[in-house]
Amino acid sequence: MGSHPVEPVAGSGAAVDFTEVQQTEQFRELRKRHRSFVFPMAVFFLLWYFAYVLLADYAHDFMATPVFGNINIGIILGLLQFVTTFVITMWYVSYANRRLDPIAAELRHELEEAAPEVFIDPAGGTK
């Protein structure tokens, strides 16, 4: 543990110029990759969720249209919400493992090597 119990993380910026890191090609690439995945995906699932909610709220007859047996469009669309949630989850994990984690780890190691006194606590833990 660091010596400041409350804000050790915020107090260590002096030795490292984070604005410089923020401007590096590598970091900008990481940020671009992160945002270009999570933002469109967030917009997509929110639109799809609210489209479903509006249908369930205002288009009862459409949702009650039978498809097979007692299964209707409403049940199918509802179950599809589960499916898309699971698919987006797995998709994001695979994207993050391939495209985000390696570059984030590289940057992290570079920063820790450049300024070990800031990030690595001699006692073994981290500040």
Added chain:
Amino acid sequence: MISIGSAVLRVPLQTAEATSVGSPVLNISIFGAFVAITLVIVLRASRNNKTAADYYAAGRSFTGGQNGTAIAGDYLSAASFLGIVGAIAINGYDGFLYSIGFLVAWLVALLLVAELLRNTGKFTMADVLSFRLKQRPVRIAAAITTLAVCFFYLLAQMAGAGGLVSLLLGINDRLGQSLVITVVGVLMIVYVLIGGMKGTTWVQIIKACLLIVGAFVMTIWVLVLHDFNLSTLLGAAIETSGNAAITSPGLQYGVSGTTRLDFLSLALALVLGTAALPHVLMRFYTVPTAKEARRSVVWAIWLIGAFYLFTLVLGYGASALIGADRIKAAPGGVNSAAPLLAYELGGSVLLGLISAVAFATILAVVAGLTITAAASFAHDIYASVIRKGKVDPDGEVKVARRTVVVIGLLSIAGGIGAQGQNVAFLVALAFAVAASANLPTILYSLFWKKFNTQGAVWSMYGGLGSAILLIALSPVVSGGEKSMITGADFSVFPLSNPGIVSIPLAFFLGWLGTVLSRTAEDPMKQAEMEVRSLTGVGAEKATDH
């Protein structure tokens, strides 16, 4: 929420003629066994609770899988289990809509919040929000919203515990229920006091496993009775209820334009509230890295998703095997669907197990909320604001432990006072307050460079204030048949859920406060937060060796 949510989230209230099904003695003994086993585990887990990181964040030593299970344990409250099964059993499809909102909401946490929060914070939500803004005002505001959300959630759970006993143990008088609330409260204080975050997490994990396995067994049982065919099950439900409309939406909130708008408002609060619930956010600090935080959410999504699929089968199963009329007539009404189904399937033994799981659920959720509230008070208000950071971690933990006792006693008193109150109102308030007061500031501070202190403060107080004010002026509080206050009518706001107004308002205030502010924030801090949040450099690591 009264028209929409009350049937889903309200835990049974005392009824004069209530009689219990099954054997109360068996129910109590199974619950007693759960308490005994978890206490032993909490005691063992607490042996190396030394530092603040141990107490608040379990030494950051849990794996993603363990933490994800604990998140599911935290999230799947008694309202989820009893409420959603009951709502589907009575209102069919409309109950199902809740589970979808509760599940999809996790994508917000997965994509936008969990990892970045894990990388930039330490113990509480306020750590992240005040990272690059002015510590004092932002921390105070974040702590206040945290305490507000926890308090409403706590009250709902405690009041729900009282109602549950009338159904499961056959205790109907107010004194007996108060006694049970006190027992739940005292047990919870003991867990949190001794076990800290580690003990609490283990209680969540055990409870989540019991709940999910119990629901799974019942689901398979119901499916066996219906040839593993969803269409056959729906057909049986239609036949028992005599109403084909139970398989399509609209039965409950399609009644009028207002109820439809109300549902939209609730849908907004559900999907945006989850990723801003402080007791869920705090769980992300119990894992060693952001990657494990991601794994936690993935586990949570699978477990919660599977559970809600089970409730779909259980709800329609209860509708088919028991019938809406018998459920409504039972003590506890709509919330008795799941216990009645257990009794129908497996007799008093299965009923006893399911009842014990329902109690364990309340106990575990209450413990999770209490440690979050205590951490927020001790870490954000006491250590950072009152002592201005000049306190050693031991002193902080001491304060946190005392806070646990105070919060425990307050929630016992509140729970006893809130008996017979509309529990749905409290849970809805918690979600709406979380989505309005916390989410805009969380997202702005993670993703908007120019965001500043004034924007954060305006958004948090504006969101909190408007959500609470609109609820106070809604038919939930006055003017309706089921209102908290009867005999007066000041319900100016027609909707029972404030989300559709208060959430956009809070986003707007965050923007307005930021652009009107003349003092810019330190660009260094913004750069540091962004680099840290995405790379994880310097993030708090595991302290367990």
